[in-house]
Each structure stands twice: as C-alpha cells, then as structure tokens.
Amino acid sequence: MPRIPITEPIFPDPALSESAIKDRLSLHALRLKAHKTGLIIPDDFAAEEKLEHLQLHIALSRDVRQRIARRAACIVARADRLSPLHRLKREERERFEVLRNGVDLVALPSEHRADEIAAALHAEFPWMGPANEAILHAMRRSVQSGEAGLRLPPMLLDGPPGIGKSRWARRLAGLIGVPEMISEATNENASFGLVGSQRGWGNAVPGRLVNLILTRLIANPVVIIEEVEKAGEARTTQGRVFSLTDALLPLFEPLSARRWSCPYYEVAFDMGWIIWVLTCNDWRRLPEPLLSRCPSIRLESPSRDHLETFARHEGARRDLSDASIDAVCTAISWAAVQGHPPDLRAVIRMLDRAEGLERRPPLQ
Template sequence: MPRIPITEPIFPDSALSESAIKDRLSLHARRLKASKTGLIIPDHLAAEDKLEHLELHVALSRDVRQRIARRAACIAARADRLSPLHRLKREQRERFEGLRNGVDLVALASEHRADEIAAALHAEFPWMGPANEAILHEMRRSVQSGEAGLRLPPMLLDGPPGIGTSRWARWLAGLIRVPDLIFESTTENASFGLVGSQRGWGNAVPGRLVNLILTRLVANPVVVVDEVEKASEARTTQGRVFSLTDALLPLFEPLSARRWTCPYYEVVFDMGWIIWVLTCNDWRGLPEPLLSRCPPIRLDSPSRDHLVAFAGREGARRSLSDASIDAVCTAISWATVQGHRPDLRAVIRMLDRAEGLERRPPLQ
C-alpha cells in the first residue's frame, strides 16, 4: 500500500532544529579555535566531521557555549515560524506528527478486483442496481487510469427513506478496506460539523473530515453525507450564511479539493482522494451547482423478495436460529400481503428484536 503526503510541507526542516543548529555551530567554533591555537587534529578524526571527536581535543568556554545556545534557539524559532503549525497548541501539533511520513493510499490490484467488489455489493443490495453498476464502471476506470490509488467521483444516491443507502456505502468501504464516516446532515450544525470553523470563533472546532484523516491516516476514506437536502444553514450576526452544500462544492471540484484549506488548522490538505457518497430522498431540493458535480442516481425500494433474502443473510450473520429467521421472513410477507411493505430499517429492527429474545437469559 503506497503512502503519500496529504498536506503541503508543514514540518520544519530537521536540519533547522535547535539541537542540530547547536551541534553545527559548536563544530564550527571548535574548528576555528583549533586553527587559531595551532592544534593539530588527527586526519582520521577531522575527516569524519563528527562533533564528539573535536570535543575530546578542543574545549569551548562557558560564554561561547551560551552564545551558541542563544543563537541556535533564535534560528530554530525563526524556522519554526515559517511552518503553518506554529500557530497551534502543542497537543494540536502532536496530532499532525502522524502525517510526517504521509498517509496510506488504498488501491485496487486489478479490474478483476473491481468486478469482485461490485458483485459483492450487488449480492447484498440487489435493489440498488444503478448504484452497483455506477460504482463498477468508476472503479474499473480508476484502475485503468493507472493512478496510485483508488479515486472515485462523488455519488448522489436518491431514493425513498429506509432503503439502505448508508449501509450500502459502509459495505463499500468494508470491501475496499478503507475507513468510513457517516455524517448526518439533519443533526449537524450546517457545514461546521463536517469541515470545521475558523479558530477566531468562540466555539471553533476542527471538522470531522480532518479528524478522520488525522486519526485513521488514510487518504481515500468513504465519507457519507446522509440526507444532504435536509441540511440546515448557519447565519452570523453580520448576515453571512454557511451552508453544507456550499462547503462541499470545493471538495467535489478536483483542482480545489487537492489544495483545500482547513478553516480551523489553516493547513492545506489534499482531499482529492476522498470517496464521497451523498444520499437524499428528493434531489429537487438541492442546488444546481451540486447536482452538476454529482448527478443523482435514482433508486427504488427493495421488493418483498429482496427483504426476505436480506433477512436470511443478516440473520445467518448474527447466528440466529432458523425459527427466528423464519419468523422475521413471515412477518415481512404478512405485512406485504396487508399492503404495508416494510423498509430495510423495519427489517433490521425485527432482527434486533429476534436477537435480543434469543440472547435473553432463561427465566427460572
């Protein structure tokens, strides 16, 4: 798995650290003193250019050592101020240490692997055929492009509530073997929960997107924005409006995503690898600029047969008894006969109930 830098250079040059500068200045001072006093240093020591060898032959006064320490601290402080991290607190800077050697970039080995992932998705979510087909073509296109990792365009899944779009996205992340993040648009405060807010604000916090990168150290996680059309807007006392869709637009545009600036940390990140999956129940409530970047993929509700098959698979994964699985499947069929087709959430609740009953300790 390749590792790539996900930020612009943010760490001070190790050669400009206080200790490294102090060593170089001390080495130079000892050489000067040696040349002025006529001290002859063996060639095999001088050639190695090592400070510890000169320390054995040339001693520096306390005043010179103090001047060197002050000069090294001053130079290192100036070099540190050139780093975007110098504005952050120590514990915040420590979070960025994980990025020093880059982050993992997950790739697919071949087009055959893309076919396997799409087939596994379709086997689990056959009612989401358009999404399965779209992800197959995009994964194959990414492999064919020869890029270092898997890069997919943002997707917008439009369909009735309770059909499993978020579950589909998480299943995709598991098959690709990348982390996932589910962002509930209806419960978060506009764009701040996802991308963060500027540090000058009283309640400023970093967004969940950057926190995901800093925590999991993967460049292309799956980020799900659930019910994006229901996201609220935040207004400042000056009348400025912050909406989730406006915050997403630069993250969906390839050029701007590769140089996206975190408003909290004020550090430039390469967010062009993130795999975005948006879900909605009615795409007509979304702005045109967003729709132009990710056209909606229309999905239908699962049929009775789909739900019964899902209950069987999920029940088996939970090690439920055949009797419990049959009871859930019978309930699905009975509800359909009565004209009430349950959705995927209802089936999962029935499975949860059955699992709870089976795990309940026996009564004495």
C-alpha cells in the same frame, strides 16, 4: 499499503533542530580555531567524528559557546515562525505529529477485486443495481489508472427513505477496508461540524473530517452525508451565511480538494482521496453546482422478493436459525399482501427482534 503525505510541508526539518544547529556552529568554530593552531583533521572522518576529534584537542571559550547557543535559538525561532504550526497550541502541534510520516492509502490489488466487491454489494442489495453498477465501473477505472490508491468520484444516491442507502455505503467501506464516517445534514451546524470553523471564533472547533484523518490515519475513508437536501444554513451575527452544500463544493472539485485549507488549523490537506457518498430523497431540492459535481443515481424501493432475499442473507450472517428467518420472511409476505409492504428499516427491526429472542437466556 502505501503511505502518502496528507498535508503541505509543515513539519520542521530535523536539520533545523536547536541541537543540530549548535553542533554545526560548534564544528565551524572549532575548525576555525584548529586552522589557527595547525591541528590536522583526517579527511575520512564523518561530521560527528570530526566534532569529537576537535573537542578532544580544542576547547571553545564560554563566551563563544554562549554566542552559539543564542544564535541557534534565534535560527530555530525564526524557522518556527515561518511554519503553519506556529499558530497552533502546544497540544494541537503534538497531535499533528502523527502526520509527520504521512497516512495510509488503501488500494485495490486488481480489477478482479473490484468485481468481487461489486458482486458482494449486488448480492446483498440487488434493488440498488444502478449504484452497484456505478461503483463497479468507478473502481475498475481507478485500478486501470495505476494510481497509488483507490480514488472514486463522489456519489449521490437518490431514492425513497428506508431503502438502505446509508447501509449500502457502510457496507462499501467495509468491503474496501477503510473507515467510515456518517454526518447528518439535518444538524443545524452541519457545515461547521464537518469542515470546522475559523480560529478566533468563540466556539471555534476543528471539523470531523480532519479529526477523522488525524484519528484513523487513512487518506481515503468513506464519508457519508445523509439527507443532504435537508441541510440548512448557519448565519453569523454579521450576516454571513454558511451552508453544507457550499462547504462541500471545494471538496468535490479535484484540484481544490488536493489543497483544501482547514479553516480551524489553517493548514492545507489533501482531501482528494476521500470517498464521498451522499444520500437524498429528492435531488430536485439540491443546488445545481452540487449536482454538476455529483450527478444523482436514482434508486427504487426494494420489492417483496428483494426484502426476503435480504432477510435471508442478513439472517444467515447473524447466524439466526432457519425458523427465525422463515418467520421474518412470512411477516414480510403477509404485510405485502395486506397492502403495507415494509421498508428495509422495518425488516432490520424484525431481524433485531428475532436475534434478541434467540439470544435471550432461558427462564429458570
């Protein structure tokens, strides 16, 4: 698994540490003094050996050592002020240290693995054929491009509620082998919760997106935005409006996503690897700029046969007995005959109930 830098160059050069600068200045001062005294330094000595050799034969005065210490501290302070991390608190700077060596980037080894993932999704969610087909072609294109990791375009799953759109996205993350994060667009401050708010505000906080990168150290997690068409707007006391869809636009644009500036940390992150899956019940309520970057994939409700197939597949995964699985399928069939076919959520509740009954300890 390759590692890539996720931020702009923000970490100070180890060569600019105070101790390293003091060593170089001390070596320079010792060389000048050695030249005056005629001391010869072997050419094959490394820098550290030269410093030790000179220190054995020459001593710097207290005044020179103090001047070197002051100069080194001054250089470090100036370099520190130029770093974006200078604006952060000490605990925040320490948290950023986990990004010094980059983050992991998950890749698919071959097009065959892409086929396997798409086949697994289709076996579990056969009614979501358009989404399964779209993700298959996207994964194959990513592998064919030869990029270091899996890069997928943002997806918008549009369909009736309760058909398993979010569950499909979580399953996709599990098959790829990356972490997932779910964000509810219906939250009042969904925009601030996802991308964070600007430093200096009274309730300023970093967003969940950056926190996910800092916590899991994966460049291409799956981020799921549920019911995106229901996202509201937040207004400041000055009348400024912030919406979730507006916050998502630069993250969906490839060029801007690769240098996306976190409003809280004020540091540029490479968010171009994130795998976005949006869900909605009515794409017509979404703004055109979002739809142009993320075309909708229309999905239909699962049929009775689809639900029974899902119940048997999920029941076997949970290691339920054949009797329990048959009971759930019978309930699905009976409800459909009565003209009230259940949705996927209802089927999952049935499976949860059956699992609870099977795992219940026997009464004495």
